[in-house]
Amino acid sequence: MKDFDSAAWKADKNACKGDRARLAPEFEKIRNEMVEKKEYVVRNVLGKPDKENLLERSQRIYYYYIEAGDQCQDASKLSDANRLEVRINSLGKVSEVNYSHPEKLKKPE
Template identity: 65%
Template sequence: MKKLNTFLFIVACCLTTACSTPESLQGFDSDTWKSDKNGCLGKRTTLIPEFEKIRKELYGKKEYLVRNLLGKPDKEELMERSQRIYYYYLESGAQCEQTIELSDALRAEVRINSLGKVSEITYNHPDEIKKPE
């Protein structure tokens, strides 16, 4: 019985740490980001400096971590060889009225490789992003 309890404890610990957000990303206001679907409320615009600070830390992280942190993408594109691009709008635009096509509004583009890991994070208008100091 004691071995079974120990085994269950180890499994529970593994499961809780496997899906948790790394400590270095926990300062990001994930709830505010997720609540601003398509960037229509303007909340994500205020989070751009925070996002820019954690952006490079997301490289190599698993897809589930990105979804835990940023939520379901506003748009998703399937590429060749099982690669995907997640689109997260950072400001309001045409996507707030017509959600079918990609808008030209400022957005973050998270590329997920065929192994399910983040390989690239870019912006469709990189010159509009102020880099944190």
């Protein structure tokens, strides 16, 4: 995950600046490496999630927007903008990393 610009990703809270959209193809290259990593690794690479959903049995989903949308005007609501969804199991490990709208993504070169 050394080639990913983590600082730029973290600085673009709610993806309102457009940096995350630019970084999405780069993230796609490391997306599968995130699976089975501990929660703290995700937070080190992507920062604090834009939104979080607590599920039953201590599972969580972290949401990281990758395109601007309604969340830029009202951060309290979950927007329909494309976002990264990181599912964390009860052991604190990443079990899935998906997109809410995968069809909108540009594929890495």
